[in-house]
Amino acid sequence: MDPDSNPKPGAQPAATPGQANTDGAAADAASTCIEIGDFNAWYGDYQAIHQLSLSVPRNQVTAFIGPSGCGKSTLLKWINRMNDIVPNAHAKGTLTLKEDESGQEVDVLSPSTDAVALRRRIGIVFQKPNPFPKTIYQNVAFGPRLHLNASRGEMDELVEWALKKAALWDEVKDRLHQSALGLSGGQQQRLCIARAIAIGPNILLMDEPCSALDPASTSRVEDLIFELREQYSIVIVTHSMQQASRVSDRTAFFYQGRLIESGATEQIFTMPREQRTEDYVSGKFG
Numbered sequence: 001m002d003p004d005s006n007p008k009p010g011a012q013p014a015a016t017p018g019q020a021n022t023d024g025a026a027a028d029a030a031s032t033c034i035e036i037g038d039f040n041a042w043y044g045d046y047q048a049i050h051q052l053s054l055s056v057p058r059n060q061v062t063a064f065i066g067p068s069g070c071g072k073s074t075l076l077k078w079i080n081r082m083n084d085i086v087p088n089a090h091a092k093g094t095l096t097l098k099e100d101e102s103g104q105e106v107d108v109l110s111p112s113t114d115a116v117a118l119r120r121r122i123g124i125v126f127q128k129p130n131p132f133p134k135t136i137y138q139n140v141a142f143g144p145r146l147h148l149n150a151s152r153g154e155m156d157e158l159v160e161w162a163l164k165k166a167a168l169w170d171e172v173k174d175r176l177h178q179s180a181l182g183l184s185g186g187q188q189q190r191l192c193i194a195r196a197i198a199i200g201p202n203i204l205l206m207d208e209p210c211s212a213l214d215p216a217s218t219s220r221v222e223d224l225i226f227e228l229r230e231q232y233s234i235v236i237v238t239h240s241m242q243q244a245s246r247v248s249d250r251t252a253f254f255y256q257g258r259l260i261e262s263g264a265t266e267q268i269f270t271m272p273r274e275q276r277t278e279d280y281v282s283g284k285f286g
């Protein structure tokens with residue numbers, strides 16, 4: 001299967017790499033993939049996120065930046081309802097998945113929303129590569145086997161497609177049935193990306209995906225993120241200002257559970273509106 005083809009239903013037209021949105025305007029409704037409004041989140045009595053509103057644009061990379069403990073991962077986890085399994089975690093406000101241009105919306109926080117179905121649309125990649133202790137092939141085929149009734153040949157094609165998409169195929173095509181744990185850290189992280197995209201999400205959430213990787217592997221994953229945004233809307237949490245400026249189109253700066261400002265990445269890094277943003281991106285605190 002051609003790695004540039006997209007087997008997902010509701011695929012979006014490709015954005016041209018390099019055409020970052022630098023106009024500083026908020027994403028308009030048609031190009032928004034997730035709309036967050038007056039969002040508040042708690043762990044027990046502790047409020048981790050306060051009154052946060054943000055439009056996450058479609059087919060772009062949005063970076064969440066801010067000092068440790070400011071709520072970046074909490075928001076990411078609410079976007080695909082991972083906090084469902086955290087005792088005492090609760091949230092209020094609106095979190096709407098815009099789904100596709102046909103306008104079908106999903107109320108992420110609604111108890112009637114099926115979290116498993118939601119996670120098919122919103123993949124997540126974590127800080128530490130976490131392949132299953134299975135073969136490379138089985139890692140990628142795991143999700144599709146649960147959700148799709150694919151023949152052996154179709155599954156082979158899907159596994160090849162996802163590994164090509166994650167820029168890993170050439171390195172693993174001769175060892176597909178060997179353990180994924182034998183891969184390097186950078187290869188394991190690309191395998192986790194292949195595993196996430198194999199179930200056909202529209203959105204990819206990445207929580208510090210390069211923090212456990214060496215510079216060469218980081219560079220490969222960053223290149224991959226840049227390419228993947230042609231077909232996916234990507235949110236990346238990162239502590240690296242350089243990484244945010246290299247890979248993202250838009251940046252949102254969080255501080256003490258609040259969104260301080262968001263905008264085109266170039267604007268946030270060169271002409272932030274808020275003093276706290278300027279202090280953070282220039283390294284005065286963090």
Ligand SMILES: Nc1ncnc2c1ncn2[C@@H]1O[C@H](COP(=O)(O)OP(=O)(O)OP(=O)(O)O)[C@@H](O)[C@H]1O
Pocket residue numbers: 043046048066067068069070071072073074075086
């Ligand atoms: N499971 C949990 N139970 C209780 N408090 C939590 C839990 N997870 C996070 N918190 C608290 O919520 C706040 C926000 O945490 P969160 O992990 O979202 O921050 P972050 O910005 O992602 O931090 P980092 O950059 O260090 O990963 C922190 O004060 C944290 O201690």
